[in-house]
Amino acid sequence: MGQQEVPELCGRGRELVRDVLERVGDKWSVVVICQLGDATRRFNELRRLCEPITQRMLSATLHGLERDGVVTRTVFDTKPVRVDYALTPRGLSLLEVVLGLAWWAERNAAEIQRDRDLFDAR
Amino acid sequence: MGQQEVPELCGRGRELVRDVLERVGDKWSVVVICQLGDATRRFNELRRLCEPITQRMLSATLHGLERDGVVTRTVFDTKPVRVDYALTPRGLSLLEVVLGLAWWAERNAAEIQRDRDLFDAR
DNA sequence: CGGGATCCGAAACGATACTG
DNA sequence: CAGTATCGTTTCGGATCCCG
Numbered sequence: 001m002g003q004q005e006v007p008e009l010c011g012r013g014r015e016l017v018r019d020v021l022e023r024v025g026d027k028w029s030v031v032v033i034c035q036l037g038d039a040t041r042r043f044n045e046l047r048r049l050c051e052p053i054t055q056r057m058l059s060a061t062l063h064g065l066e067r068d069g070v071v072t073r074t075v076f077d078t079k080p081v082r083v084d085y086a087l088t089p090r091g092l093s094l095l096e097v098v099l100g101l102a103w104w105a106e107r108n109a110a111e112i113q114r115d116r117d118l119f120d121a122r
Numbered sequence: 123m124g125q126q127e128v129p130e131l132c133g134r135g136r137e138l139v140r141d142v143l144e145r146v147g148d149k150w151s152v153v154v155i156c157q158l159g160d161a162t163r164r165f166n167e168l169r170r171l172c173e174p175i176t177q178r179m180l181s182a183t184l185h186g187l188e189r190d191g192v193v194t195r196t197v198f199d200t201k202p203v204r205v206d207y208a209l210t211p212r213g214l215s216l217l218e219v220v221l222g223l224a225w226w227a228e229r230n231a232a233e234i235q236r237d238r239d240l241f242d243a244r
Numbered sequence: 245c246g247g248g249a250t251c252c253g254a255a256a257c258g259a260t261a262c263t264g
Numbered sequence: 265c266a267g268t269a270t271c272g273t274t275t276c277g278g279a280t281c282c283c284g
Contacts, residue, residue, distance in 0.1 A: 016231035017224060018153070024223065025147030027257075031140070043266050054258055059267060069237040080265040081264085090230060097226045100219040101146065102139060108212060109138035115191040149277075165246050176278055181247060202245040203284085 023068055028053055028061045030098055033087070036071060037095050040086040070094055145190055150175055150183045152220055155209070158193060159217050162208040192216055 023029055028050065035041065035049040047058050062085060065071040070091040076082040087095060145151055150172065157163065157171040169180050184207060187193040192213040198204040209217060 016235065017227040018149075020227040020231050020234055021152060021223065022149075025149075027140075027144075027147075030143055047266095055267070056259085056269095057257070060257095067238055067241040068234050075266095078265095081267090083266060090233075094226060094230075097219075097222040100222050101143065104216060104219045105139040105142040108216075109142050111212075112142055112190050113138065116189055119189040177247075178279085179277065182277090197246095200245095203247090205246060 020068075023064055023070075024094075024098065026061070026064075028057055029065060030102065032058070032061050032065065033070070033091065033095055033098055034102060036085060036087050036091070037099075040084050043083050043085070046085060065091070142190075145186055145192075146216075146220065148183070148186075150179055151187060152224065154180070154183050154187065155192070155213065155217055155220055156224065158207060158209050158213070159221075162206050165205050165207070168207060187213070 031050050031053070032046065035046060041049065043058070043062075046062075047053060047055065050058060053061075062071060062073070066073050068090075069088055071085050072088055074084045074086070076084070153172050153175070154168065157168060163171065165180070165184075168184075169175060169177065172180060175183075184193060184195065188195050190212075191210055193207050194210055196206040196208070198206070
C-alpha cells in the first residue's frame with residue numbers, strides 16, 4: 001500500500017473540493033449529519049441531540065447543508081409550526097464517508113490524546 | 123439502508139471525537155495528508171505541492187499533525203539543514219478515510235456548486 | 245533551507261434578546 | 265416551536281520580518 005491513488009487535489013479541481021470539504025470541516029456539520037442519519041428530526045429535537053450546539057449555529061449549519069443539497073427542510077403549517085429535517089440521497093452518501101471519519105476518530109481518539117499529552121510534556 | 127449505525131457521537135466520547143475531527147477540518151490538513159500519501163516530502167517541496175499555503179500555515183499544520191502522531195518529522199544535520207515529513211501508520215490509516223471524503227467531494231463538487239447557485243438565486 | 249515571532253484583519257462562534 | 269438580529273469575543277489565517 002505504498003502507492004496511493006490521490007485525487008485531483010493538486011490542480012484546479014482542488015479549489016472546488018476544498019470548498020466542499022469546508023462544510024464538513026465546520027464545527028457542527030458532522031454532528032448534525034450523524035444525528036440525521038437514522039431518522040427525520042425536528043429543529044429542537046435536533047438541538048437536544050447535538051447539545052451543546054446553540055440555536056444560532058444549528059440554524060446556520062442546517063441552512064448550509066440545505067444549500068448544498070444535503071438536507072431537506074419541510075415546513076408543516078400547523079400551530080405551532082413544525083419543521084422537519086432529513087438527509088437527501090446526497091446527504092446519505094455523505095453520511096457514509098463521514099461515518100468512516102467518525103469511526104476512525106473514535107478508534108484513535110484515546111491514543112491520540114495520549115500522544116498529545118506526551119508531545120506537550122516538552 | 124434506512125437504519126444506520128451511528129457512532130457514539132452523542133455521549134461523552136463526542137468531545138474526543140470532535141477534537142480529532144477538528145484537525146481534519148482545518149484549512150490545510152487534508153491537503154497535506156494527501157500530498158504525503160505517496161511519498162516522504164521535504165518542507166519546501168510540500169509547500170509547492172500545497173500551494174498557495176503559506177510558510178506559517180504549513181509549519182503549523184505539520185506541527186499539529188506531528189503532535190497527533192499522524193506524521194513524523196526527521197531532521198538531517200546537513201548544511202543547509204534538511205527535514206523530511208512522512209505519514210505514520212496512523213497517518214496512513216487516516217489517509218484512507220480522508221481519501222473517501224476527498225473522492226466524495228470530487229464526485230459531488232460540480233452538482234453541489236450548481237445547487238448552491240440555484241439556492242442563492244433567491 | 246526550514247522554520248519562529250509578531251502583527252493585524254477577517255471569519256467563526258457564543259450569548260442574549262426578540263419575533264411570527 | 266422555530267427561528268432572526270445584534271453584539272462581543274475568540275480563533276484563524278495571511279503578511280512580514282528575522283534567525284540558525
